[in-house]
Amino acid sequence: MSYADMLKKIKTSGEMKEVGETINGITKTKDGHLRIVLSRETKEIENLKTAIKNTIGNEASCTRLSDTAEIEIRDADEEATNEEILEAIEAYTKNKGSAKIINQWKTNRGTQIITASVPTSAINTMLNTRMRIGFVNCRVKRKLEVKKCFRCQGYGHTRVDCTNEERSDHCWKCGVVGHKSKECQGQNCCMLCKEEATDDHILGSYRCHTYIMYEVKENSPRRAQQVCTGWQIKKLDMGKLKQIVKAESDSRQASCQTAAAGAENYCSKLTHIADKCMPRRNGKHNKPPVYRWSEEIAQLRRDCIKCKRSYQRKRRKRNEQECTEEARLYKESRKSLVKEIKIAKAKCWQQLCLEVERDPWGQPYKIAMKKTVW
Numbered sequence: 001m002s003y004a005d006m007l008k009k010i011k012t013s014g015e016m017k018e019v020g021e022t023i024n025g026i027t028k029t030k031d032g033h034l035r036i037v038l039s040r041e042t043k044e045i046e047n048l049k050t051a052i053k054n055t056i057g058n059e060a061s062c063t064r065l066s067d068t069a070e071i072e073i074r075d076a077d078e079e080a081t082n083e084e085i086l087e088a089i090e091a092y093t094k095n096k097g098s099a100k101i102i103n104q105w106k107t108n109r110g111t112q113i114i115t116a117s118v119p120t121s122a123i124n125t126m127l128n129t130r131m132r133i134g135f136v137n138c139r140v141k142r143k144l145e146v147k148k149c150f151r152c153q154g155y156g157h158t159r160v161d162c163t164n165e166e167r168s169d170h171c172w173k174c175g176v177v178g179h180k181s182k183e184c185q186g187q188n189c190c191m192l193c194k195e196e197a198t199d200d201h202i203l204g205s206y207r208c209h210t211y212i213m214y215e216v217k218e219n220s221p222r223r224a225q226q227v228c229t230g231w232q233i234k235k236l237d238m239g240k241l242k243q244i245v246k247a248e249s250d251s252r253q254a255s256c257q258t259a260a261a262g263a264e265n266y267c268s269k270l271t272h273i274a275d276k277c278m279p280r281r282n283g284k285h286n287k288p289p290v291y292r293w294s295e296e297i298a299q300l301r302r303d304c305i306k307c308k309r310s311y312q313r314k315r316r317k318r319n320e321q322e323c324t325e326e327a328r329l330y331k332e333s334r335k336s337l338v339k340e341i342k343i344a345k346a347k348c349w350q351q352l353c354l355e356v357e358r359d360p361w362g363q364p365y366k367i368a369m370k371k372t373v374w
Contacts, residue, residue, distance in 0.1 A: 006034045006056060013055040019048045035065075066119050070102065070143040071126060073114040076133045078106050085114055088133045093122040115143060153203055154192060167191060172203045231278045241277040248273065291367070292344040300340055304333040 007026065010016050025037040036052075038045070045064065052062050076085070082101055089099040103115040118126070123142060130137040149157050152164035153172070172181040175191035181202075188202050201208060248269060311326035356364045 001056070003028050003032050003034050009055050010034075010052070013051075015051045016055055019051050022048060066098070067121075068117045069120045069123050070145070071116055071118055071123065072141050072143045073116065073131060073133070074111070074139045074141075075136055076112050076114055076138045077136055078110055078112045080112065080133050080136075084133055085116070088131050089116060089118060089126075092126050092131070093119055095119070098122075175203075230281050231274050232281055233278065236278045238277075241273070244273050244276050291363075292341070292348045294344060297337070297340050297344060300333070300337040304330070304337045307333045 010026070022038050023036055024039050027035045027037065029035050038048070049062055049064070056062070073085070085101060086099055093099055098119050100117045101114060102117055104112055106112045126140045127142060129140075131140050132138070146155050147158055148155055149159055149162045149164075151159045151162045151166060151168055153167045153170065154162070154164060169177050170191055171177075171179055171184050171186075173184040173188060174186035175189050175194070176184075176186060188200055190201050190203050190208055192203060193201070193208060307326070307330040311323070311330045314323040314326045317323075352364045352367070355362055
């Protein structure tokens with residue numbers, strides 16, 4: 001029965017019209033078969049299958065297609081039969097006849113590598129565990145599918161898109177014209193890697209440079225890191241600020257033709273004044289300093305880290321005399337840092353206790369509710 005005859009019977013059948021709402025489309029395959037595409041919401045597939053069989057009759061068969069993927073099974077013993085392999089695979093697919101062995105080849109270590117086709121719904125459960133075939137726990141991985149061109153024997157494209165020279169009559173093993181790889185007696189020579197320094201391998205092996213491919217995709221642009229701008233108000237020098245403002249007011253002002261130019265000139269002068277009388281914020285750290293932190297503690301910490309690094313360098317050189325002196329300086333600097341931190345903690349605690357009496361919803365309340373850093 002031809003494709004046209006089957007399509008006419010399905011379109012004119014009254015039984016098919018009752019279940020036809022679940023059909024999204026009808027297409028013709030390369031082999032001339034009729035393929036029916038169903039919607040994702042279709043649940044009563046058996047009713048549709050029965051209706052198709054009743055419409056077409058015994059002249060054609062009806063089979064259900066499913067998405068499949070190829071897996072590669074390694075470490076299986078070379079005496080493992082097809083029945084044992086299919087039984088082990090179908091233990092994961094839970095459906096007899098859903099798996100199919102595509103290829104098998106033996107290795108030099110008494111094992112064999114098996115390529116099989118399985119439903120995509122069961123492939124995740126197979127990859128997470130080892131498959132037991134006979135007395136061996138075999139490794140399972142998904143086989144990568146790389147596009148291959150049978151015109152130039154290259155990878156990454158097909159014959160339709162190929163613009164390279166014709167190499168379909170070349171041997172895959174030695175790259176010479178006139179025979180096939182099964183009949184080849186020559187040395188391994190990859191025809192695609194002749195320009196490279198290493199071409200002593202067959203086409204498509206793991207050493208082939210052309211076979212190793214990667215794809216670069218344009219992802220969404222990353223958000224730029226926010227730079228902390230502004231000045232440290234706590235370090236404002238009021239005396240220097242007054243001097244700079246007085247000097248700027250005494251100087252002659254240049255006339256601006258437009259309001260935008262005047263505003264830009266005014267902002268640049270303010271920035272210049274702020275840079276002169278206080279330092280800018282450090283944009284490296286977004287976290288605010290702890291409540292007890294001060295410039296004295298920061299300087300003691302820098303000195304302590306400096307002594308520690310000097311001590312570690314001397315210790316690596318194994319100079320005992322200099323190492324002893326550096327260790328003493330490091331211990332003294334660390335002791336001074338710890339002592340200053342304890343004093344700052346005690347002083348801040350007293351300030352918080354006094355502030356609770358004055359303002360119960362101020363800094364002590366924020367610290368207790370973890371709205372600020374202590």
